[in-house]
Structure formats: structure tokens, C-alpha cells
Amino acid sequence: MNQVAKMAGVSEMTVSRVLRNVGSASPATRARVETAVRQTGYVHNRLAGSLATARSGLVGVILPSMANSVFSEVMGGINSTLARSGLQAVVGVTDYDQTTEEALVRSMLSWKPEALIVTGLEHTNEARRMLDAAAIRVIEMMDIDHPPIDIAIGLSHRAAGSETGRYLFERGYRRFGYVGDDLRKDTRARSRREGLTEFLRAVGLPPAVEIAEAEPSSLHLGKRALARLLARHPEVDVVVFSNDDMAAGGLFYCMEHSIDVPGQLGLFGFNGLEIGQAFPKPLSTIRTNRQKMGALAMEQLMISAARPNEPTVIDTGFELVPGATA
Amino acid sequence: MNQVAKMAGVSEMTVSRVLRNVGSASPATRARVETAVRQTGYVHNRLAGSLATARSGLVGVILPSMANSVFSEVMGGINSTLARSGLQAVVGVTDYDQTTEEALVRSMLSWKPEALIVTGLEHTNEARRMLDAAAIRVIEMMDIDHPPIDIAIGLSHRAAGSETGRYLFERGYRRFGYVGDDLRKDTRARSRREGLTEFLRAVGLPPAVEIAEAEPSSLHLGKRALARLLARHPEVDVVVFSNDDMAAGGLFYCMEHSIDVPGQLGLFGFNGLEIGQAFPKPLSTIRTNRQKMGALAMEQLMISAARPNEPTVIDTGFELVPGATA
DNA sequence: CTGTTAGCGCGTTCAA
DNA sequence: TTGAACGCGCTAACAG
Numbered sequence: 001m002n003q004v005a006k007m008a009g010v011s012e013m014t015v016s017r018v019l020r021n022v023g024s025a026s027p028a029t030r031a032r033v034e035t036a037v038r039q040t041g042y043v044h045n046r047l048a049g050s051l052a053t054a055r056s057g058l059v060g061v062i063l064p065s066m067a068n069s070v071f072s073e074v075m076g077g078i079n080s081t082l083a084r085s086g087l088q089a090v091v092g093v094t095d096y097d098q099t100t101e102e103a104l105v106r107s108m109l110s111w112k113p114e115a116l117i118v119t120g121l122e123h124t125n126e127a128r129r130m131l132d133a134a135a136i137r138v139i140e141m142m143d144i145d146h147p148p149i150d151i152a153i154g155l156s157h158r159a160a161g162s163e164t165g166r167y168l169f170e171r172g173y174r175r176f177g178y179v180g181d182d183l184r185k186d187t188r189a190r191s192r193r194e195g196l197t198e199f200l201r202a203v204g205l206p207p208a209v210e211i212a213e214a215e216p217s218s219l220h221l222g223k224r225a226l227a228r229l230l231a232r233h234p235e236v237d238v239v240v241f242s243n244d245d246m247a248a249g250g251l252f253y254c255m256e257h258s259i260d261v262p263g264q265l266g267l268f269g270f271n272g273l274e275i276g277q278a279f280p281k282p283l284s285t286i287r288t289n290r291q292k293m294g295a296l297a298m299e300q301l302m303i304s305a306a307r308p309n310e311p312t313v314i315d316t317g318f319e320l321v322p323g324a325t326a
Numbered sequence: 327m328n329q330v331a332k333m334a335g336v337s338e339m340t341v342s343r344v345l346r347n348v349g350s351a352s353p354a355t356r357a358r359v360e361t362a363v364r365q366t367g368y369v370h371n372r373l374a375g376s377l378a379t380a381r382s383g384l385v386g387v388i389l390p391s392m393a394n395s396v397f398s399e400v401m402g403g404i405n406s407t408l409a410r411s412g413l414q415a416v417v418g419v420t421d422y423d424q425t426t427e428e429a430l431v432r433s434m435l436s437w438k439p440e441a442l443i444v445t446g447l448e449h450t451n452e453a454r455r456m457l458d459a460a461a462i463r464v465i466e467m468m469d470i471d472h473p474p475i476d477i478a479i480g481l482s483h484r485a486a487g488s489e490t491g492r493y494l495f496e497r498g499y500r501r502f503g504y505v506g507d508d509l510r511k512d513t514r515a516r517s518r519r520e521g522l523t524e525f526l527r528a529v530g531l532p533p534a535v536e537i538a539e540a541e542p543s544s545l546h547l548g549k550r551a552l553a554r555l556l557a558r559h560p561e562v563d564v565v566v567f568s569n570d571d572m573a574a575g576g577l578f579y580c581m582e583h584s585i586d587v588p589g590q591l592g593l594f595g596f597n598g599l600e601i602g603q604a605f606p607k608p609l610s611t612i613r614t615n616r617q618k619m620g621a622l623a624m625e626q627l628m629i630s631a632a633r634p635n636e637p638t639v640i641d642t643g644f645e646l647v648p649g650a651t652a
Numbered sequence: 653c654t655g656t657t658a659g660c661g662c663g664t665t666c667a668a
Numbered sequence: 669t670t671g672a673a674c675g676c677g678c679t680a681a682c683a684g
Binding site: 041043044045046047048049050051056058065066067069072073075076079080083088089090091092093106107109110111112130133134218219220223248249252255256274275277278279280 | 367369370371372373374375376377382384391392393395398399401402405406409414415416417418419432433435436437438456459460544545546549574575578581582600601603604605606
């Protein structure tokens, strides 16, 4: 900036003002500064700028995974709103591990972000303490089944699980099976399964017979797990999957093995991904609004930069999509 | 840090050293500092640290889209390697727009990143100038069909398109159709189509009849576009899709309309996504290695932080997966 | 093993 | 409309 100032024959302060479009500068000096910037190839240093203003314009985003399209969609929602506000995202991936999350929270906070967006409401004590102590907005996305630190945006997975049970029960299904991915890690899938189990108990049915593989969810896992479930429990008349990827795998399995869906076996997913709705028989599932979560999160940040005394909970809800598989 | 230093009865410098684990400190002072850090809830300020050391530990990543799983997979590859090196990703999304990319490049450079990872080899002149002038490593991912600024990691989409043509020609297909998404934006899909067209010309066949919709690729778009193509050109015996999402949509369409694949109509995709391989008849496609691109990119950064005189081109290749649809 | 000095590149504040 | 002085919070370099 010093160089630019010299070349333009002004002070650094004037250069700074011209570049940020604040205060006022005569058209003549403005032009000279702009020429000098171009000639020197000057690149603004936001590290120094942020240090001086104590405003980084950064937002930390901590996600469990990039492979799962659910999170990349949320990230998409965040990013599109972010860009308009002149903020930038710093991204971290936890791989569903709370210790990794804690390290990422610490690391992110050291960049003095304007806000931090994390996934879910379960964190290590230390992570919770840091988030609580940070004088910034903290948004916990995807889930609203527990009290948030500051703002929670998402849906009740417990309610979604229970609603799934109610719908299938009303359709006449009685012998429930459940196919899940790694439930130790995917706490929201676990909540949904608990909601389902609770409903079944309430109507006097036994809990769903279950296969849960210790792997991240995928189409192939859904296929394989359904095969195992049916081998062990041929009596089930409906299978609830932990999500649409798994369910789509199950649907492919049924196609390959000529299992009549939903006549012989009902299938039910979660998320409302495009893939489920592209099948000749669209998947029965629950649709959640990921884009909206991301956008709403940013909206909350715009409303107030300071954290109020009371936490905020925003329920983005869910919609049961009857489909044609259950 | 001042506070911490006072509470521990040492200088700021000692605190700094203890926190960064550099130099040496007696166990006693180390303990006192650590206690003070815990009691004050001190959070390191990397803005200041980076300014002082002139090393940000940031890597800028600029992607066309988050919705497309191809890019989130690349991002996954980058992130997993990144984390191990103590670097952090700052992410920007261009929505396939070069002007947006230029703005993002400028913005990213102002954070003084250690490296910048962008997608593809086509940029605005100004973006290219900035990338060229920045004294950091610049990685252009996904494509190697043009000379890179510094490092290109990816595959020749032209070769992939041409190989697709060769394979289908050898299988006996002669009347080619093509179904694409927005080719003005997706320059790599365009390269593949050009490679295909070139091959067809070389063997004396007419170019593929084509439907290209001005929308981002999706399963539904694939369905719709195939319907339109077949309505207009019922004579085609094979359809090449711009990618696996589109092709999967086409495959669903054929299932719904009882079109025998590959007997009556061949279908061919690109990417080797899981969805294509989950069908009862796995999709014939070309598999690319996205994770590997991300990981290799980071590896290159580790090898040398300085940009050599000669650009580097790393071909991650592709693999034709015969599948069962063409 | 520990402290002192100086400066990273900006923006705020005040004065002209 | 412009400039000078100062400080943001940290660390490199040197000294002890």
C-alpha cells in the first residue's frame, strides 16, 4: 500500500479510503490511486485489515461430511446467502467425530469469525464451553431436539421418526424392519429411530427388527443391509431406512430380486433426495428443506450480530411424501 | 495474551512460545501458562499471528457448485489431506460463472493463502493475471486439456469423449444421440462432446443429434431431455449423456417406458458415480477419480511451496466401465 | 530458559 | 479532501 501511495503521490490513508470507498476523495486522486493499484498489482491484505478493524468477515462452517449430499446442500444454502453479505466461509469437516469437531471449533475461533455454524446439538463439553464463551452467534443446524447454545435451525428428528411410524401403521403395516448406517455416529438417524420405536411401543407393537452397519450410508450399503435383514427376518412387511440413499439401495435390491413394492414389502426413506423421486415408483419418504436451513441460518446472522439472552429455535419442519413404495 | 502473561507472571513472548510449542520452556512456567490460559479462556488470534509471520495457513478453494456431488467429492479429498497439514480451507462457489470466479480469486488472494485451488483451465483474463502474479502455488483441477498456470490435475475430457465414441462404435452403435446440461457453463462437458464429435467425424459418421437444456444437470433433466430426444429422433440407437446423473435419469425413463436397454437403446454416462453402478443393469460410463485429484493436489503443495518455472500437468486418467447399458 | 525491541499492513482518530 | 500518529495482537530476532 505504501508503494501505491508513493506512486499516486498521496498518503497510505488516502489509498485505503479510495479502495474501501469510504470518506471522500477527489475524482483526480481517486483516478491516480486506481492507476497506481493497477500498475503495482496491489492486493489488499485482509489479515491486516481485519486485525485493525476487529472484524474478519469470516464465518466458520463445521460439517460432519462432504460426501453426504445432505450437507453439501446445506453448505450450498449457506454459501449463496453468504456471498451476498460479503462474508466468506471457512470450512471444516469432522467425519462425525466430536473430538475432531472440538479441535475445529478451537481452530475456527482463532480466526475471529463473525459467526460459527455447526451441525447438531451434541458436542464435547469443551467444545460447548468454547462456543458458549465466544461472543459471536452460534448456529446449530439440522436438529432441534435439544436446547441450543444460541440458535438451532432444523427439525425434530424424533418427531419425523414417530410420524413415519404413524403413517406406516395407518397404511396397515405391522411387522417393522429397520436398516441403518453407523448409528453411533449419526445421532440424528438415531433420534429418528427412537421416535419410531416410541411410536411402535405406544400402539403396542414390538420394536422394529434391525440391521445397522458400521459404515457411512450409501446405496450399496442399503442393498446389502436389506438383503441381510430379509434373510434373517423374512416376516417383515415394511422396512424403514435411515435415509434415502439407503432406501434407494433397498429399492434397487427389490427390483433385482423381483420383490413387489409395496405389495410384498414397503420401503420408507428420509430426506427427500432427488434420487428417491426419480424412480418409476417414487420413494415414500420425509422431505426436509436443506437449502432453507442454510439460508435461514444466514438470515438470523443478519438480524442481529449480538447473542440475545434467550436461545432461538427455528423449526423448518418436514413433509411426509407418500410416494409409491409404502 | 497480555492478560495471560500477567497472570502467569511471564512475558507475552513466553506465552506465545508455550502455546505454539516452539523453543523451550521450563515445565514450571509451562504449567503456569497453561493454567492461566484455561482460567482466562484465552483464544489465540490467528489474524495477528498470520500477519506477524506472513503465513496464513489458509488454502483457497474455488468450486463451480456444491450441489454437484463431483465437486463435493473433490472437496472431500482436499479437506482430508488439508486437515493433516494443519491448513484450513476457505471455500468459494462460482455457480459456473467466470466473473464470479474472478471476484472470488481477488477476495481469496487478499487472505494471503498458501495456495489457491480453482476448477478448470478457463478463467477471465484478469483472473488469470492475478493468479499468475500471486507468488503462491495455483492448482487447476479436473481438466488438463489446456496449458495450466502452475499445476493442472485431472483428465483429458476430450480424450474421454473420444474414447466413449470409440467404445460405442466398436459395440456396433452407429446412430448417436447426445443429451447434455448447460454446455455454455459446463466447459468440461463441452470438451467431452467435442471429443466425441471428432471421433464420429474421423470414422465417417454424422455428429450426434443433440438435446442440451440450459439447466444444471439432474436426474429429472436427464429423464426429460431423453424423452424429447427420442420424440424428435426415434432412430438413435445410443445416447451419450453429459454425466451419470443425467444418464441415470435416462435409465429410469427407459424403465418406465419399457425401452429395452441396451437392446433397443444404449445409454452411456460419465463420472462413475455410485448411483449408476447401483442399478440392476449398471450404467456404462467412464470413471474418474475425484478423491485422488483432491489428495494429489494437496500432495503437490507439500512437495514445494514455491512455483517452479515450468508448469506441471498430472493426468489422473479415467477408466471406461463397460457396465450393462451400452 | 526467558525477556526486550521492533514491526507485520492495515484502519481509527484526530487535526489540518 | 487529505495526512500523521497510533495501535490492533502477535512473533522474529536478538540479547541475556
